[in-house]
Amino acid sequence: MRRIALILATPLLAVGVLAGCGTTAGSSATPTVKVSGTFGQAPVVSIPAAKAGSNLVVKTVIQGNGPTFTTTDAFVGNYALYVWSGTTHRLAQSSFKTKTPALIAGTLLPGLEKALIGKKMGSRVLAVIPPSQGFGASGNPSAGIKGTDTLVFVVDMVTAFPGNASVSGKTISSGGGSLPTVTAASGQQPTIKMPSGKPPSTLVVKPLIQGTGPTVAKGQTVVVQYVGAIWQTGKVFDASWTRHQPFGFTIGATPSQVIPGWDQGLLGQKVGSRLLLVVPPADGYGKTGNSQAGITGTDNLVFVVDILGAYGG
Secondary structure (H helix, E strand, O other): OOOEEEEOOOOOOEEEOOOOOOOOOOOOOOOEEEOOOOOOOOEEOOOOOOOOOOOOEEEEEEOOOOOOOOOOEEEEEEEEEEEEEOOOEHHHHHHHHHHHOEOOOOOOHHHHHHHHHOOOOOEEEEEEOOHHHHHHOEEHHHHHEEOHHHHHHHEEEEEEEEOOOOOOEEEEOOOOOOOEEEEOOOOOOOOEEOOOOOOOOOOOEEEEEOOOOOOOOOOOOOEEEEEEOOOOOEEEEEHHHHOHHHHHHHHOOOOOOOOOHHHHHOOOOOOEEEEEEEOOOHHHHHHHHHHOOOOOOOEEEEEEEEEEEEEEE
16 A cells, blocks of 8 residues: 555565454364474475365464563564465565565455464564465465465564654754744644745755764664654644554665665664754646645655664665
């Protein structure tokens, strides 16, 4: 699904269209799946040459000691997904191999949600998910997953983010003058007041809070909170805050996962920073705009972005 600021594609973690998501019927035991290896490194997964059972199987392979994952959190993690078909299996996706961690949030597959809720950060979790708690009888044809396939996930849970996560630190600027003025309290969505003058014709990146964390580099998974408004009207058209869920994307990806102003504006900034971005149409949605968000081809966009974390790359 295309979002206003970015596209985050972790399609095999999300629900999609389910034919059913209730508790698995029957009592057929699943042959034992074995997982070994070090947290943070690609796991070694052994799946028997036998048919999977009909039960959801969850095992904490490595016990973490960080915060507990709740239904209101998002977390950055790595995962490997195997598709178990009859007596054979294949690796379908692995963020370990691409070295691009995922922000795991929103509505997950029912079996995956049951497996992860209540687990601690720093844990490696195995989830063997029967079809009824995965993609249902319809499967996921775009990924080559049939309605009879069992899913085997190995997930490393790295860092959790609450829905109201924000950066902390000394405010060094609130904008103002010829730029929008930003006001905010910790853990709350910033408000943006537009000036009376014309917007700048080139991209403006102004730190409001200067972070002290690592520098954001191309290819990393960046986790942010943001609010976006239209300069000409002052209307807020999108905000992660209203969904109570940070966003994650790969910066500098090909094809790009964000508008050009984000790829350019966040690159080289430090984690922990709050940035004011003023984005001209050429670095936003171009001459076509974004009708879904009410953005025309001549609208300048204003974002306040909190850089919560940067991973991998």
